Amino acid sequence: MRHFYLLLFFLCSLVNAQVVQDDFEGGGTITSWYGDNCGMNINYANPYQQGINTSNTVLEYSDVGGQYANVQFDVNTNFDLTVKNSFSLKIYVPSSGLTGNQTNQISLKLQDKNLAQPWTTQSEIIKPIALNAWQEVTFDFENDNYINLDGNSPPPVQRTDFNRVVIQVNGENNYDYVLAYLDDVLYYDSISTDPIYDNLVWSDEFDGSGAIDTNKWFMQTQLIAGDSWANGEQQHYTNRIDNAYRDNGSLKIVAKGETYTDQGVTKNYTSARLNSKFSFKNGRVEIRAKLPSIAGTWPAMWLLGKNINEDGGYWDNQGFGTTSWPACGEIDIMEPNIAKNQILATWHWDNGNGYMYDSNSIATSNADTSQNFHIYELVWSEQNMKIYMDGTLINQLTTVDPFNQEFYILLNVAMGGNLGGPIQSGFNQDTMEIDYVRVYQESTLSVSDINLDDNILVFPNPATDILNIKISNTSQHHGTLQVLDVAGRLVTQKQFNINNTTLVYDTSALNAGIYFMKLEFDNNTSNTFKFIKE
Known part of the structure; x- marks a missing residue:
């Protein structure tokens, strides 16, 4: 066996793929730079030869106070974002070159130069920037959050009409001055460094019928806030088969309208709240489910830090409960809003700087989510966390403390409360049906x-x-x-x-x-x- 260090290759056709780059040293392929209401010099001596950029020549960008300003260039062949999906550049913004109090940012917009108003169908990515230092900024039109000016436009990687790049510093609709320097503009194919979680380490397919598998799940019933649960919820959680059972290859969590007394407290609704007896750090959680539809139901698929100090929870009962919420961390893979026309993806935490949360949503319909199965997914690495519905990214967050420890999975249907809202009069029952729950982690190469x-x-x-x-x-x-x-x-x-x-x-x-x-x-x-x- 020979021992070589071998570099990868792609398709042979990629050798002839479109090359778009400019280092402003005379060897670039971009020949159509244009300053739109902006001073521009593409042969400017680098005034800050330091850090990651010691090159001799850069592009000078000078917004002298118009309502908008940008620099842009066109290409003769439309971009094929299925082959190359990303742009990168270096930027330096001296604080002495700014006026006003605009957010320090840079945006890259893709447009169709053949339209009378090219911006009307543009797709844009905005990234934050720091001052007084060279930094490299990337714009990935496959994986980054993007803004389509026309909400009916498809995702940018599905389009072939882009042939203009517009670069703008600190936004528009203001009259502030901006001085910036750009260098090393490159169009390329980004290669994800996110881990690939393809090794199934834990799952429940909910095969068979009858009670849930108690080797995998714990039914949490103890009230956590005196005589109630949190968030104004109105149900008792029980460990009865009436509220959680397997049938026809899926889990049914059933919320019922009934008078029920437990722990000396009488309530008018019952349901179930399952804790996984499996905990993990980093990986991919995939849940295929149908949601309840009746007003007042509040289904959730989520995770809590294994160290949460919550009396009656499975891991607290095992002696791991040392930290109160939200310092333990919470990841909400799926919660509908009250109107049930949005799916929310949310994080809650406190890493010593006070309570924090980050939430975003995707539009849906009550009829769709209750009548059809959808896949709700968390991809959680040491670098970031991303939540998807049917492969569409809803929200993402940098992995900060406390999301660097083991978490466990919770499945439940609450009644009323902050996201349940008013309960439909005469409520009888409604069900969340879960086809499977699967957790994947990394494989290793032998x-x-x-x-x-x-x-x-x-x-x-x-x-x-x-x-x-x-x-x-x-x-x-x-x-x-x-x-x-x-x-x-x-x-x-x-x-x-x-x-x-x-x-x-x-x-x-x-x-x-x-x-x-x-x-x-x-x-x-x-x-x-x-x-x-x-």
Whole structure:
């Protein structure tokens, strides 16, 4: 076996993909820079040769107080965001070059230059910036939060009409001055560094019928706030099969209108609240469910820190309850609003700076969410947390303390309260139906899987920009490639189909480091290699 450090390759067609870049040193491909109501100099001596940018020449951007200002450029061939989805640039804004109190930010807008009013269908990403330092800012139109000026426009990665880039510092509709310097503008394909959670570590498919699996779930019943639950809720949670059971391959959590006395307190509604007997840190939670529809029901799929000090909770009963809410942290994967026409994704926490929360929503309909199954998903890494509905990103948050510890899953239907709202008169019962709950974490790459055939040659290695891969075996020109980081996390997966013996790959989009590539050929052979990107 040969021992090579091998760099990955993509499709051969990517070699000829659109190149859009400018370092303002004379070698860029952008020739149509234009200052729109903005002073612009694309051959300006870098006044701050420091930090991450010691180049000689930059673009000077000077907004001298008009209502709006920007710099922009056009391309002859429309952007194909399915091939390359991201833009990056470096920016320096000296505090001495600003007036007013605008939010320090930079936005990148994609437009169709062929329209009489190109901005009407634009898609925009806004990023915060700091002052008095060079920084690199990226705009990922596949994964970042974007703003479509026309709400009927599809996601930007589904469009092929963009051919203009507009860059704007500190917004518009103000008359403040802005002086900024830009450098190293690049259009490229971003490679996600998020972990890939594909190893199923815990689940409940709710097969069979009857009572829930008590090896996996605990039915929490003890009132937590004197004679009630939090948030003005009006139900008793019980451990009865009437309120939570398996039937026809799914879990049914049933809220009922009935008089029920427990712990010396009488209430007019019952339901169930399940705690998972499994806790974890980082991973992907996937829940497929139908929601109740009747006014006053408040279904939730969520997580709490395992260390929450909540009398009667499963993990508190096990001796882990040391921290009060919200310092324990809370992640709400799914909660509907009172009108049941939005799904909310929310975080609550306190890391020593007082109570904090971050919430966002996606439009839906009561009829849809109650009559059809949807997938609600949390992807939680050491870097960030993202919540999706049917693959559409609802909200994301940087992983801050206390979201760096083990959490457990809760499933419940409350009655009334802050997000239940007024309960429908004569309420009888309603159900949240859950098809499955699954938790995935990272797979690991075994060193024993690394092998290299003699008919594959890679050069140069390590590579800084271009890598050549020569495959002499004519039966190994079609298949699937996977690129993994050193922890075995999948970085990307592509199909390849080449007609000659040598592939050429531009490595500029990769961060420096060590990677593995696995080639699975159509002739049922495979190879896994290690490579270095400088």
